[in-house]
Every structure is written in C-alpha cells, then in structure tokens.
Amino acid sequence: MSTLLGSLIAGLAIGAPIFLVASGLVLVFSVMGVLNFAHAGFYLFGAFIFVTLGSDVAHGTTSVIGFLIAILIAGAIVACISVAAERIVFIRTYRRHDHLAGLMESFALLVLIQGVCELIWGTSALTGQAPSVLFGTVDIAGVPLSKYNLLLIIVATIAAVGLWALVFHTRFGSKIRAVSSDRGMAAALGIRVGAITTSVFVIGGLLAGIAGAIDAPTVAVDISLLNTFTISMFAAVILGGFGSILGALVASMTLGVLDSLLATYVPSLAGYGLYIAFGVAILARMYLPGFREIAIGGGGTL
Amino acid sequence: MRTSSLRRRLSGGSGDTAPPGGLAAGAGWLTGRWGLGHAGGDAIVAAVLVLANLVIVIWFGSGFIFVWLLMLPYIMAASGTNITVGWTGRLSFGHALFFAGGAYVAAKLATGHIFAGAVVIPLICGVVAAALSVPLSLIAHKRRGVYFSILTLIVAQIVYSVVQNWSYVGGGSGLANVYVQNLGPISLASTDAFAWYAVIWTIVILVVLRAVYRSPFGLSCRAVREDGLRAETLGVPTSRLFTVSLALSAFITGLAGAILAYSETTVSPTQFYWTVSGTLVVMCLLGGRFSVLGPAIGACVYIFIQDQLFQNSASAADALVGGTFLLIVLVLPGGLVSIGERIRNARAPGGSAADPDPPDVLRELLAGGKR
Numbered sequence: 001m002s003t004l005l006g007s008l009i010a011g012l013a014i015g016a017p018i019f020l021v022a023s024g025l026v027l028v029f030s031v032m033g034v035l036n037f038a039h040a041g042f043y044l045f046g047a048f049i050f051v052t053l054g055s056d057v058a059h060g061t062t063s064v065i066g067f068l069i070a071i072l073i074a075g076a077i078v079a080c081i082s083v084a085a086e087r088i089v090f091i092r093t094y095r096r097h098d099h100l101a102g103l104m105e106s107f108a109l110l111v112l113i114q115g116v117c118e119l120i121w122g123t124s125a126l127t128g129q130a131p132s133v134l135f136g137t138v139d140i141a142g143v144p145l146s147k148y149n150l151l152l153i154i155v156a157t158i159a160a161v162g163l164w165a166l167v168f169h170t171r172f173g174s175k176i177r178a179v180s181s182d183r184g185m186a187a188a189l190g191i192r193v194g195a196i197t198t199s200v201f202v203i204g205g206l207l208a209g210i211a212g213a214i215d216a217p218t219v220a221v222d223i224s225l226l227n228t229f230t231i232s233m234f235a236a237v238i239l240g241g242f243g244s245i246l247g248a249l250v251a252s253m254t255l256g257v258l259d260s261l262l263a264t265y266v267p268s269l270a271g272y273g274l275y276i277a278f279g280v281a282i283l284a285r286m287y288l289p290g291f292r293e294i295a296i297g298g299g300g301t302l
Numbered sequence: 303m304r305t306s307s308l309r310r311r312l313s314g315g316s317g318d319t320a321p322p323g324g325l326a327a328g329a330g331w332l333t334g335r336w337g338l339g340h341a342g343g344d345a346i347v348a349a350v351l352v353l354a355n356l357v358i359v360i361w362f363g364s365g366f367i368f369v370w371l372l373m374l375p376y377i378m379a380a381s382g383t384n385i386t387v388g389w390t391g392r393l394s395f396g397h398a399l400f401f402a403g404g405a406y407v408a409a410k411l412a413t414g415h416i417f418a419g420a421v422v423i424p425l426i427c428g429v430v431a432a433a434l435s436v437p438l439s440l441i442a443h444k445r446r447g448v449y450f451s452i453l454t455l456i457v458a459q460i461v462y463s464v465v466q467n468w469s470y471v472g473g474g475s476g477l478a479n480v481y482v483q484n485l486g487p488i489s490l491a492s493t494d495a496f497a498w499y500a501v502i503w504t505i506v507i508l509v510v511l512r513a514v515y516r517s518p519f520g521l522s523c524r525a526v527r528e529d530g531l532r533a534e535t536l537g538v539p540t541s542r543l544f545t546v547s548l549a550l551s552a553f554i555t556g557l558a559g560a561i562l563a564y565s566e567t568t569v570s571p572t573q574f575y576w577t578v579s580g581t582l583v584v585m586c587l588l589g590g591r592f593s594v595l596g597p598a599i600g601a602c603v604y605i606f607i608q609d610q611l612f613q614n615s616a617s618a619a620d621a622l623v624g625g626t627f628l629l630i631v632l633v634l635p636g637g638l639v640s641i642g643e644r645i646r647n648a649r650a651p652g653g654s655a656a657d658p659d660p661p662d663v664l665r666e667l668l669a670g671g672k673r
Contacts, residue, residue, distance in 0.1 A: 029448075107583065118621065227576070231455070231459055235456060242449070
C-alpha cells in the first residue's frame with residue numbers, strides 16, 4: 001500500500017512539470033493556431049536561468065523564500081523571452097495565415113534556443129540548488145513521501161486551479177476564449193486581439209520557466225533535456241486532445257503515473273510509459289469511434 | 303474519379319508547357335535562360351555532380367571527400383523528405399525512421415551475398431522503408447498540419463526506443479563493419495570508387511524526382527498542398543495520394559540511408575532520434591521546399607556550414623546554424639533557391655522584392671482539365 005501511494009505521488013510529481021509546460025502550449029495553440037515547437041526551449045531556459053541564479057546569487061537558494069523567489073525570477077525572465085519570440089517570430093505567422101509556416105518558424109526557434117543555451121551554458125550537465133529543508137521525506141498517514149515531490153504537485157495544483165479560474169471565471173479569460181474560437185469576430189467586437197495573444201505568451205512563458213526552474217534541482221540540466229522534454233510535452237498535448245487544458249492535465253498526470261508505476265512494478269518496461277499510452281490511444285482512436293473526440297486531435301476551444 | 307482519366311486530364315497541362323514559377327522544376331531557371339528542355343536540366347544536374355565529384359576526388363583528396371560522402375546521402379534523403387514536406391505540404395518529423403531504417407537494413411544485409419548487391423541492396427532498403435510508411439499512413443490517415451507532424455515524431459520515437467533495446471540490431475551500440483558489396487567485377491572498396499557509386503545514385507534519384515515532379519502525380523501532390531479541398535473536388539484522390547507520396551518519400555529516404563550506412567560504415571540508434579528528422583526538415587526549408595533541387599542545395603549548404611563551423615568554433619556552431627535557419631525561414635520562405643527569383647522580381651518593372659508566391663498549381667490543374 002505504501003509502495004503504491006509513494007509510486008503514485010512520484011508519478012504525479014513527474015507529471016507536474018509536463019503539465020505546466022503543456023498547459024502553456026495548449027493556451028498558445030488554441031489562441032494562435034500555432035503549435036510552438038520551441039516551448040520546450042522555454043522550459044530549458046527556465047532550468048538554466050535557475051541554475052545560474054542558484055550558483056551566482058548563492059544566498060538566494062538557502063532559504064525557502066529565496067528559492068521561491070529564484071523560481072519566480074526565472075519564470076519572469078522566460079516570460080520576457082517568450083514575448084520577444086512572439087513579437088519577432090510569431091507575429092508574422094498570423095499575418096500570413098499559414099499553419100505550416102508557424103510550425104517551421106517555431107522549429108527554427110528551437111534550433112536557435114538550443115544553440116544559444118549551448119553557447120551560454122556549455123554542454124556539460126548542471127544541477128540546480130535547493131534548500132535542504134525541501135529534501136527528505138515527510139510522513140503522511142504513516143507513508144514517507146518525498147517533500148520535493150509534494151512541492152511539485154502543490155505548484156502544479158496551484159497552476160491548474162489558477163488557470164481554470166483565469167480562463168473560465170474572469171473577463172480576461174472570456175476574451176481569451178473569444179479569440180480562440182473566432183479571431184476575426186473577437187476583433188470585430190472590440191477585443192484587442194494582439195494584446196490577448198501577447199498575454200497568452202506571457203502566461204505560457206511564465207509557466208514553462210517555472211516548470212524548468214522547479215525541475216532543475218531534480219534533473220541533470222543539459223541540452224539533451226530539450227529533446228526528451230519536447231517528446232513528453234507533445235505526447236501530453238496530443239493525448240489530451242490539442243486545445244484542452246483539462247485534457248493536458250489528465251494526459252500529463254497519466255503519463256507521469258504510468259511511468260512511475262512501470263518503474264516500480266514492471267522495471268523491464270520502465271521508460272516506455274509514454275509509448276504504451278500513445279499506442280493505446282492510437283488503437284482506441286482506430287477501433288472505438290466514441291473515443292475519437294476525447295482522445296486525439298479533437299481541436300476545439302480550451 | 304478514376305486515376306487514368308485524371309491522368310489524361312492532367313497530362314495536357316503539364317507536359318508541353320514550362321511549369322509556372324520557372325524555378326519550380328528545379329533547374330528551370332537555368333534551362334529557361336538557355337532554351338534547354340527538361341532533359342537539358344537533367345544533364346546540367348548530372349554534369350554539376352560529376353564535375354564536383356571529379357574535382358573533389360582529384361583535387362581535395364582525403365580531406366574534403368568525407369564531407370562530400372556525407373553530403374551525397376543527405377542530398378538524397380532531403381530530396382526524398384521534401385516529397386512530404388514540400389510537395390504535399392505535410393511537415394514530417396518522422397523521416398529519421400525511414401532514413402535510419404534503410405541504414406539498418408543495409409547493415410544487416412551487408413555480410414550476406416546477394417546478386418548484384420551494390421544495386422539491389424539500396425533498393426531493398428528503400429522498399430523496406432516504404433513498407434514502414436504504410437502503417438504510419440494508416441494511422442495518420444488524411445490528417446495534415448500539426449497532427450501529422452507530432453504523430454510522425456512520436457511514432458519515430460517509439461521505433462527509436464525499441465531499436466535501442468533490441469539486441470538483434472545491436473541494441474544501444476548499433477552495428478559496425480557495414481560495407482558496400484562489389485558491383486560485379488568492380489570493387490567499390492576504395493573511397494574514390496565509392497564516391498562515384500554514391501554520385502551515380504544521387505544523379506539517378508534527382509533525375510527521377512525531377513520527372514516525377516512534372517508528372518500528373520507530382521502536380522496532384524502540389525495541388526493538394528495548395529488547397530486540399532479544391533484538389534479533391536477536381537478529382538485528386540487525396541487519401542491515396544498521401545499514402546503513395548509518403549511511401550515514395552520513404553523509399554528514397556531509405557535508399558539514402560543505405561548509402562549513408564556504407565559511407566559511415568556503422569549504424570547507431572541515434573540515427574532514429576527525432577533531431578535527425580529535424581535536420582532533414584531544416585535542409586528542405588533552407589534550400590527551398592518549393593523546388594526539386596532546393597533540398598539538395600540545402601543539404602550541401604547545411605553540411606558544409608556545419609563542417610566549417612565545427613572546425614573553427616565548436617560551441618557557437620549550433621547557435622549560428624539556428625540563427626541562420628530562423629532568418630531564412632522568416633525572410634526567405636522559398637529558401638535559398640528563391641534568391642534569384644526575388645532579385646529578378648525586384649528588377650522587373652513594377653515588381654517588388656516581396657515573397658514570390660508559390661506557383662499556382664491549382665490554376666494549372668484546372669487549365670489541364672479544360673483542355
């Protein structure tokens with residue numbers, strides 16, 4: 001029982017950063033119609049910036065408060081980078097109304113981000129610092145659980161609830177949904193579409209940067225992280241049905257938990273969780289017609 | 303609509319007139335200027351490659367020839383990838399599957415004795431790669447855009463992780479000692495002989511691709527890219543077209559994979575990784591995806607730049623390649639081959655240096671129909 005609970009919590013903690021990144025990607029996709037290949041690059045930027053903050057401003061990560069501030073700073077810097085990317089690169093895409101062009105431009109941006117990260121931070125793996133208070137385990141109902149995993153889950157929960165409140169219960173959120181369902185109509189009604197798009201990029205960049213920063217102390221931060229994370233991110237988005245934040249949440253957590261359960265109970269299949277989930281979803285889409293809309297490629301608005 | 307009647311309707315429009323855009327047929331910008339036909343363009347392509355090979359084999363010797371032997375398979379692979387990326391307009395991020403698949407088949411067949419192995423084995427590799435594309439087509443069905451890109455990406459990744467743990471194909475370390483078989487009495491063991499062998503394959507592939515590009519099939523591919531719904535209304539069997547074009551694309555990429563395996567003499571699972579697909583896509587976009595020779599030029603430029611940069615400044619290489627690539631995608635959507643056309647547009651009275659529109663294939667399709 002305690003193994004199962006520990007494994008579930010570990011799984012949710014794996015899914016947490018994937019959700020943070022995937023939800024931003026979904027927001028951008030539904031508002032812009034562009035799947036941002038470079039979004040994993042924002043995650044990597046967040047991780048690298050956090051590592052730099054931790055080593056250069058060493059006192060920043062000795063206290064929990066300093067640690068959280070470092071994460072927020074990393075998120076804010078990445079949000080700025082994200083807006084710069086939107087202003088320079090993606091603004092051309094929706095002038096040209098070309099789906100493929102957006103994908104190509106974002107892929108080019110990914111190659112550039114990879115090169116820039118390599119130039120600044122080199123190719124060897126780095127590790128982020130975190131206050132020692134956050135490591136170790138805490139007993140909940142007699143089961144020892146990793147504190148850092150719980151932190152990841154708490155952050156993801158805050159992000160999920162915050163996004164839900166923002167998108168479905170504020171005036172700003174209804175504008176986002178309006179732009180995502182019909183850009184031209186929204187503009188005709190007086191919504192400043194450009195401002196909405198930019199703010200969506202801010203949110204997406206912020207979430208991806210925070211995900212990278214909060215993940216940095218637990219993973220080896222190097223360029224190859226970009227490639228592996230791109231795969232998990234896309235898998236979560238495609239399994240979640242493109243353009244649904246709830247779908248992205250369910251898919252990310254499913255992927256994380258599946259990975260963790262496999263690692264615990266079927267070690268020979270560890271690391272294949274993503275592919276198994278994907279295979280099941282493809283088969284379900286082919287053979288269960290009712291599954292089609294909720295599983296893959298439904299599109300639609302948030 | 304039946305394919306045969308479609309073929310009859312389409313062939314009138316494409317056979318005797320130069321394709322629109324001039325540039326679209328690859329060396330059209332050369333042949334047009336000198337009044338040469340399609341065969342003239344093929345001859346120019348062949349002559350350039352033979353001459354380049356001659357110069358490299360005689361002149362540069364051992365230094366540059368290994369870069370050249372890397373360029374040739376990538377020329378073929380990028381040209382093959384471009385059938386999907388450029389012709390039908392579906393951005394595939396899974397072509398590493400076909401490229402590496404071909405390489406692995408070549409590696410497994412390298413030791414056995416097969417009749418005329420030097421010719422037959424690359425063809426077998428192509429066929430296997432084409433066979434691999436069929437289930438992918440079934441899953442992807444008629445989907446285009448983002449969904450197709452991500453799906454191909456993930457399927458290729460699945461194969462990557464399977465290959466990495468499959469001892470029959472060498473697992474994580476791959477296979478070594480992959481050599482091309484003799485061509486009858488001629489030994490291809492020496493580097494020079496192999497360079498000629500690879501050049502001949504490249505010429506054959508490029509000439510065939512140029513012919514296919516002008517054919518009704520190629521025209522239909524481009525029509526689907528421009529406007530899938532309109533093309534379907536005009537009688538283009540879109541679903542079958544996607545399957546066949548992906549299979550052809552995979553065939554050529556797989557064949558190129560075999561040549562790459564011979565050139566490097568080893569194969570490794572990293573060839574299946576999605577970044578390899580990314581490289582192929584970059585080559586297509588860099589050179590120009592709206593033409594046949596664009597990807598070939600893109601492959602040469604990409605490998606040359608990468609080689610030069612890594613010799614001089616290893617750490618800045620990726621950033622420079624990325625920056626250049628982003629600049630080209632933003633400023634020059636038609637790739638490097640469209641520079642000439644843009645200059646000509648700017649010089650023409652009343653012309654502007656704006657992006658040249660991709661050739662209006664649908665109009666040509668309609669014109670063929672009315673004839």
